[in-house]
Amino acid sequence: MIPTILDGYVRGDREFFRGHAICHDATELEDVDRFIDRIMPFMNLYQDLLDAGVDWLAEAAAACNRRGVSPWVSIRMNDYHGHKNLEGSFFNVPLLKNLEMRLKHSAYSPSMYEPGYRTGLNYEKAEVRDLMMAQIREVVEDYDYEGLELDWWRQPLCCEPNASSETIEMMSDWLREVRALTQRRAQETGRPFPFGLRIPSQLETLKSIGLDVVTLCQEGTIDFVKPSGFWCTSWEMPHDTLRQKLGERVAIYGVMELGANPLPTYAPEIDYTHHIRYFTSNHEMMRANAAGKLVLGADGIEWFNFYCTDSAHIPGLISDYTALSGMGDLDKLRGQPKHYTFSMSGHGLVLPPYEVTPQLPTTLGKWWNRSFRLPMCAEPGDRGLELVIQVVLKVGDPDEILPVAFNGCWPRLEHAATNELLYPCGCLTQLTLAHQGYNFRFPVELVRDGWNEITIENGNEESLTIVCIELAIRPIET
Structure with missing residues (x-):
């Protein structure tokens, strides 16, 4: 049972x-x-x-079929929402109560965020593999689904790190068994049954814990992957590099997670500060995040945790489900306002070593300069749009001489200080009192398809901290 x-x-x-x-x-x-x-x-x-x-799992599949939607199912491979009370939380699978079934070496540093968060089920144990295979077999064989995703971002815990070649091959064989299940189901129904993984993008790190994604994709075991961030969406996901590593036959989808990044923002109407933006309340951010993935070759867009904005019950912060339409069409996204930002390091919201390493925050000493790369899509030049780059510093940092260049253009000094976000995220409209924004304006024609480069120089006598960089494609101010 x-x-x-x-x-x-x-x-x-x-x-x-x-x-x-x-x-x-x-x-x-x-x-x-x-x-x-x-x-x-x-x-x-x-x-x-x-x-x-x-049976709500059956009802979900039936509802999709009634609406002409192909129902796929996702299974969390090491859910750990009850990790603070493994013995007493009703969220935990009973096997987690057995210490021998849990990982012991996934927390590599005593100072990392909640080392206990890394002690999930150990797939080197046959009991763990058998339990998960039983769940997978049930949804594949007993329900009317047409695709299967194994979610290795909840959590990215599989085998003990530095897995041996024998352990890696054991896990590959186990995943090949899952593939055999989906192929048999496809033969029974006469419909394709795609099989894939939601994963971090650090492929070598995944291999270290037993998941050889590259081999599984290249040999045809895996039909699709969905590289993502943990809780914050990735703004710099290297879909182009992943394509080179994984090959042409596998589909690579872009994943839009709920959180923009850990930049705290403020809602003056309700006197409320939030540590993260749930950007399902920001059309411009949704368009930008999708565009940055599609322009690097993502085969489509998956949303994750879209509903969580509503479950937070913050006045004025509401998910807009109408915005889902058209997010996978790059041509439709061009020429529309967008709000890009960068991934940031953030306590508890970013899960190293699995994430794309954030470029921000960073410190610039006197006369230092640094470049930052971000995927964006080119925009038509006849829509009355411009590019605005907002550099966010700590309040009190020197700001008089701060040259900014975009894609090699001549650096600009002219800027406008502001505490307003480039676009509101629901009720969140301002930076907090700890930060100050500086807006630099550029012609939209400078934006190119693919990777774009922002270069910032500190021309001041004292060091400064670049907390975040935000970019807007928006109507030209007159």
Whole structure:
């Protein structure tokens, strides 16, 4: 019997959820009770379906089919939402309670963000592989799905690091068994059944934990991959380089994650500061992130965590589902306003060593200069658009002489200081008091398809910190 998240739950049993409260940082009694007050009604909705005999996994596939959508299913390979209480959180698969089934060496530094977050199930154990294969077999053979994704970003934990060639081949054989399942299903239904992985882009790091993605793609075991960031979307995902490594036969999709980056921003109307922008509230950011992936050769766009903006219940911060239409069409994106930014290092929101290494924040000493690369799409020159580059510094940093160049043009000194974001993200419209923005204007014709380069020079006597760089394609100011 495959375990489920509500095994053992009796409606109204508050104690069933108490052990998970610490995973939401609720430790005081009042906070724990408030957490239970929130989660129990939500989980009761699923209990309602169970009591009524409704299989929501089957209903999801049926709903897609009624609307002409090919239903694919995604399985998290090492979900760790209950990692702060492995014994007591109802989120955890029972096998996690067994220390012998868990990884012991994935946390490579004692000072890293929550080393315990890296101690998930160890796929070197046959019991772990058997459990996950049973789940995979059930959704492939017993449901009407037409594609399978194994999600190795929740979490990127597989085997112990520095896996041997024998361990890597063992995992490859296991994934070939999954491929055989999907091929048999395709033969039974007469429909293709694509099989792929959602993964970090650091392919050698994945191989170190047992996942030889390059070989699996090149030999035809894998039909598609979805390289992504952990919680923040990637703005510099090297789709062009990944194509060179993985070959032409595999589809490589661009993934848009919920978070823009860890730049905190401010909503003056509700006097609220948020540590991250949920950019499903920002059409311009969505267009820019999609364009930066498509222009490097992404075969399509996948959204991840789109709904989480709404679940945060922040006034004025709402996901706009109408914006999903057309995000995979680069031609339609050209000529529309966009808001690019850069990936940033950020405590808990970026998960090294699996991420594309962020270029920001960074420090420039006196007379230092530095270049930053970002994929963008070229824009038509007849739409009345311009490029605005916003350099975000720490408040108090020297700002008088700050030459900025774009794609090798002559550096510009003229700028306008501002605390306004280039485009609002729902209710979030301003930088926080800790930061100051400086806007530089350039002709939109300088933007080219593919990688673009921003060069910043510190001409001041003192060092400064470039916290972030943001770029807007927007109507020319008059």
